[in-house]
Amino acid sequence: MKITSLEQTSAAPMQMAGAVGVTKQVPLGVADGVPNFSFRVFTVVPGGHTPYHIHDSEHLNYVMQGEGVLVDEAGVEHPIKAGEFALVIPNEKHQYRNTSVTEDLKMICAVPSAYE
Amino acid sequence: MKITSLEQTSAAPMQMAGAVGVTKQVPLGVADGVPNFSFRVFTVVPGGHTPYHIHDSEHLNYVMQGEGVLVDEAGVEHPIKAGEFALVIPNEKHQYRNTSVTEDLKMICAVPSAYE
Numbered sequence: 001m002k003i004t005s006l007e008q009t010s011a012a013p014m015q016m017a018g019a020v021g022v023t024k025q026v027p028l029g030v031a032d033g034v035p036n037f038s039f040r041v042f043t044v045v046p047g048g049h050t051p052y053h054i055h056d057s058e059h060l061n062y063v064m065q066g067e068g069v070l071v072d073e074a075g076v077e078h079p080i081k082a083g084e085f086a087l088v089i090p091n092e093k094h095q096y097r098n099t100s101v102t103e104d105l106k107m108i109c110a111v112p113s114a115y116e
Numbered sequence: 117m118k119i120t121s122l123e124q125t126s127a128a129p130m131q132m133a134g135a136v137g138v139t140k141q142v143p144l145g146v147a148d149g150v151p152n153f154s155f156r157v158f159t160v161v162p163g164g165h166t167p168y169h170i171h172d173s174e175h176l177n178y179v180m181q182g183e184g185v186l187v188d189e190a191g192v193e194h195p196i197k198a199g200e201f202a203l204v205i206p207n208e209k210h211q212y213r214n215t216s217v218t219e220d221l222k223m224i225c226a227v228p229s230a231y232e
Contacts (some may be wrong), residue, residue, distance in 0.1 A: 002203040027201040085143040087118040
């Protein structure tokens with residue numbers, strides 16, 4: 001059993017090519033002995049974005065704060081905002097963009113352990 | 117790709133023995149084609165609780181709203197509140213209780229697909 005918060009969780013810039021202004025935290029994951037999947041949290045600054053990329057791990061998201069868009073494989077931007085859930089299925093090209101000019105976009109991005 | 121909210125997601129009482137005042141929703145899960153794990157959301161009314169039980173699926177939680185306690189296998193109550201994350205590992209006896217007298221406790225409870 002573990003109870004934690006983002007304030008207690010270390011944070012580091014997302015190093016992946018194509019990421020701009022993204023910080024990554026892993027409040028629940030492999031280091032805690034979770035056997036199958038992990039809760040990562042990404043904080044994207046206003047104007048920032050994750051890579052526009054593709055991989056064989058799904059994403060399950062919950063938007064904790066802010067607003068932005070989730071770009072699909074055709075390049076279409078789908079609005080997302082605090083309180084909403086999003087799913088990216090395996091091998092679906094995608095990107096998260098913070099479209100606010102004032103507020104961070106913060107979201108849970110859950111993935112299988114191997115992709116943590 | 118799917119974007120949804122709790123307002124768009126059907127809700128039903130948790131039928132499991134030992135559950136009191138708990139509503140279940142599955143905003144992202146097997147019906148959406150998620151291959152490995154599911155996001156369920158439980159809403160527990162003031163004074164309500166989930167079963168005090170044990171199973172071989174882990175729980176990964178994010179508390180969206182309210183406050184309560186997570187009871188461990190020794191019966192010790194650990195406070196949880198909005199913005200916090202919790203982990204219950206496989207085969208660890210546990211229960212979530214809403215200790216508020218006014219506000220619902222609402223949380224994501226992510227599990228492997230087989231336990232959805």
